[in-house]
Amino acid sequence: MTHSDDTTRLLARIEGYRDEMVAFQRDLTAVVALGPDNGGDGEWLRAEFIKERARSFGLDDVMELHAADARVTAGFRPNLLFRVRGRAERPTVWVMAHMDTVPPGELFLWRGDPYVAVVEGDIIVGRGVEDNQQGLTSGLFALRALVEEAVVPATDVCLLLVSDEETGNAFGVEHVLGAAPELFHAEDLIIVPDAGAPEGALLEVAEKSTLWVRFVVRGRQVHASIPAAGINAHRGSATLAVRLDARLHAAFCDEDPLFEPPVSTFEPTKREANVPNVNTVPGEDTFYFDCRLLPTHSIDEVKSVIAEVIREVESGLGVTIEIGYPAELPAAPPTAIDSPVVEVLSDAIRELRGISPVAIGIGGGTVAAVFRRRGLPAVVWATLEETAHSPNEYCRIDNLVADAKVFGRVFARGL
Template sequence: MDDVSYIDSINNKINSYKDEMISSLSELVGMPAISPEIGGKGELERAGWITEFLKGIGVTEIKRYDYTDTTGATRPNIVSKVGTNKRTIWILCHMDTVAAGDLSLWKQDPFKAYVEDGKIYGRGTNDNGQSLIATLYAAKAIIELKVNLQYNFGMVFVADEEIGSHYGAERLAKEGIFGSDDMMLVPDWGVPTGDKIEIAEKSILWIKVTASGKQVHASTPEDGVNAYKLAVKFLNDLDDQLHSKYNVKDERFDYPVSSFEMTKHDKNVDSINIIPGKDVSYIDCRVLPNYKLDEVIADMKALAEKHSKKGKINIEVFNREDAAKPTDANSEIVQLLSKRINQIRKISVSTVGIGGGTVAKYFRDNGVPVAVWSTEDDVAHQPNEYSVIDALVSDSKVFASLVL
């Protein structure tokens, strides 16, 4: 069969799974997989369920990579494969979910899925349950149709994505499983129309700025050092300096320049008549991948030094995630994925860079080309999170067609 007739049979096959896919995703919602580091039960129950599913559809190559977290809990990761080719296209999903948050904002129990208006509601339905179920049913279709595989259909189910990937993708990427000959799809970001493939991410840098002076009564400013005033002058200068120096435009990104935004400000004094001796604020930076975060931090520290005369400005890195080298828009995985989306959906797709970070970076860092794509509404981590059933079914078809 050529790939066009295979695509027809994949379409029909996966359409026939629709009801099963809905009940599988609903079952998954009933197995909360919140990190034990924030009091959850972790991913073990889901890992067991996925393993049984894979065995049930006849997958034989199923490997576990378990890591122990700071609470002593086992954090499971599953690496599984269909086919015996040299090269593999891996689809990587995460099993963990965030907590439900404020229960009063949910219309129903977040861990009891329900269907309404073509959507499945529940915590983790969108992030990352939809893609996880779409991947499993794509494997089922490939096996039942006895597809002539050009590449192996690889499946990776990781733990700990929501808290930092220390017991998931970050460790797994270093196990020597994924070669630079392989390709990867991370279906954990997307737009509702499904016509954008993410190939680049910015570095993320969170900075804590502490200004220290001397607290006095507001009527005698000459006796003290106003830490708030110190901070304002510094932050103003810093804002000018960063924006004029780091001004490169990269049109791959929707927001094409680096961003440096003052965000949170800690409470300083209780009273209007007190000059604060300490002032703490924060900056969120999203830096284009052509810049090095070390340079940005060094610039901040040098300017802080300049402003530290009467008082002192201290710069601390609260969190940093250095961006990986972007995946080439002309790479095989991006081209192949675009072609299949076009064949199945009759839409044309474009590539894009985002200001957030996904687990793609751990693999891009190791030279694996990674496309980030799925079809989803922006409802991850929100109350009444849902997955659109049409997207669930249609994404599964695209996944299955990649290995033709």
């Protein structure tokens, strides 16, 4: 594959940043950025650090979209938008990463101080180095390469760095989209490097709806030696769980090969403690189902099948069943697999790595849904080892550089 001169220079420039990218990751790790819900003081210091570095790289077009939050010293949660102007504004190419991290968890599980990033061979170990500092660093250095090589992209290129991804997005991307919706257009290309696979071959474009269901089954507590004098709530919940399992799987059996797994899932999960002793028939029993629905099945349809099964179990066993929904999140409309962002990103990956990327849907929600709900096509992609939130979280240095090159190639598309 032959590149234009601009692309060749960009890619060489990015390769030349390798050691600086590692040093930047190390410095970034030392500036802790935990949201108040995670016991921290927010992302302000980290945002200041990034702004200062970006300025030294020549990235001086920065817009700040603070979200007021009285719980942190700064009084707000920062959101930063770095822009490099293209020959035209639209369609704007976006890379979005988050500045906050999760806490380290149990310190004894770490080989060293989680906030002192250490290079071990070809990896960097430290809290946040993969989630989401890898994407942040790759995006920032790809942008820097444009400036330092004086490459003017075909259209504007933006790096959006947000707060609060780990604790709900209200002060991060949700705030940005609410405060400045005019920044984004449906024809823009939005890349979120916050999940992915080790080879970088998976582009996440869709997700399932999530429904969590809590069942509180009530009967009448009694000594286990005279069960007929009571109503066994445990039998009620066990019967209900088995019937739901069969009925939900039978009723919602569509398959869609875009998704992994390709079917809706219905899993009995958590069970709360009932009686502490063996010789008592419990009068109350509580358990949960985690349901992930392909977009072709609606949450309401699932709720009505659940209600039907509940009525049968109530009348058959004499229990009463209370139902609750601790989480209910309809799937965002998928990003079309032939949308420009999927095509441009796939072309760059194919060209630079010689692999054929595959678009997939997943069961878990991602921050890209925030865009998709507003009709903005977003793809989640990065080359990751999937060590996010783990002790000894690490980032492969080759991935840091290689993903920056993919961004550089996307930024230089059409040149």
